Amino acid sequence: MKAGEREWIQVSHEMGALLGGGTVPQKAWPADPVALGFRYGGVGAPATVHWHAAPRPSDFEGEPLVLIVAADAVRRLFGTLPAGISSGFHITRELREIALAIRDCALPEAAREPYRLAKSIELLCDTLRLIGADALVPVLGDGLLSQEDSRRILAARAMIDERWAEKLTLDKLSRACGLNRAKLTRGFREMFDCSIADALAEKRLEGARSLLLSTDLPIASIGYRCGYLNNASFTRAFTRRFGTAPTQYRAGRLAA
Template sequence: MGNPATVRWMAGPSDDDVDHGQLLLIVSASAVRRLFGSLPSDQQGCFHITQELREIALAIWDCAMPEAVREPYRLAKSIELLCDTLLAIGEGALVPVLGDGHLSLQDSRRLLQARAMIDDRWAEKLTLDMLSRACGLNRAKLTRGFRTMFNCSVADALAEKRLECARTMLLSTDLAVASVGYRCGYLNNASFTRAFTRRFGVAPSQYRAERLAA
């Protein structure tokens, strides 16, 4: 229970994976599916926990109640901890612990802010300098940390968001292809067509025609 406090979610851990000096909750996959509909997508994730989750864990760990009530109390708090933790993981509310440890919890949260900015403002002309200033990280830490946390570059994440939105817009609107590209952040039709073709294997006009004809 030292600092920093973390939680590790593992599917089917072996005895070698378990640190018996830590609080351990074991629950069947079927029970998790019954409660939440599915298992968390990141089945081997390690995350920083919130102060609220830490307090629940400490209540279980440090319980000094009489023996007669200690077991049912710990069981109830364990269920609370399990449910709150799995909900937080499923909602993406917990900050992942990066493997090499070169980023602090605060910097990890700043990276999540940068990703949220890309997801919310993808149609704007976002630059590394803008993202750096907005999230409070220098360019080097932003680019290195972003790749470590999301397994892609800032430019890749922005392009993926724009192209996915362009694909949706091609099928849901009657806008000209060039207008779709412009609304998705591409300054000219040639650059939009090149990017779209690299990503989906066909030009945007052909993609629209094939999908609408199907």
């Protein structure tokens, strides 16, 4: 890799990845290429992916991770290509974590290459699957929020933080803050890099953890108080978040 060039990761003869900033190296792209350009996001900037049906090096400005793949490979895997020449979407937290794992991989060189290859394929497949299922929110305009929209989204976040134990729905939050569902969903992810459901689940599970340690309430009662309608769903969510079931978590902390 020359100074000032992006790193090129050769995934296969049908796929490669560009990593970092700088000029695009003169590598042999796959035949009839298409591309997905990722932006990691950060304070004041959303995490996004842009679909390029006819990519050129100049298209990738501001996109520090780009997956370039043969169009035939995409058709073979998914049956079709995403619609349109160029379109952008807000990515999920899970997609962003995969992209960051590619960027931040600190494994020794011998292990780093296969790790990045595997993660690049995972990112490609998961992104195209979600685009095909219409599960990603489109980027509208420049993706920036107005001051008034930001104020309303902050009000929705405050409602989650203060009233997480209530039966909060997207419709209720939308009415309370004065934004339609689509704008609230998209704007919330832009501001907080997570979905409304993720933010609500995090508050509820933190509340449940506190009750486990500070009270002797039954597990099922704690789950119900924290917004879970049955013990099974509460136990699954708690275990996924903290790595252990509520009963074991309480017993382990009290024993310590």
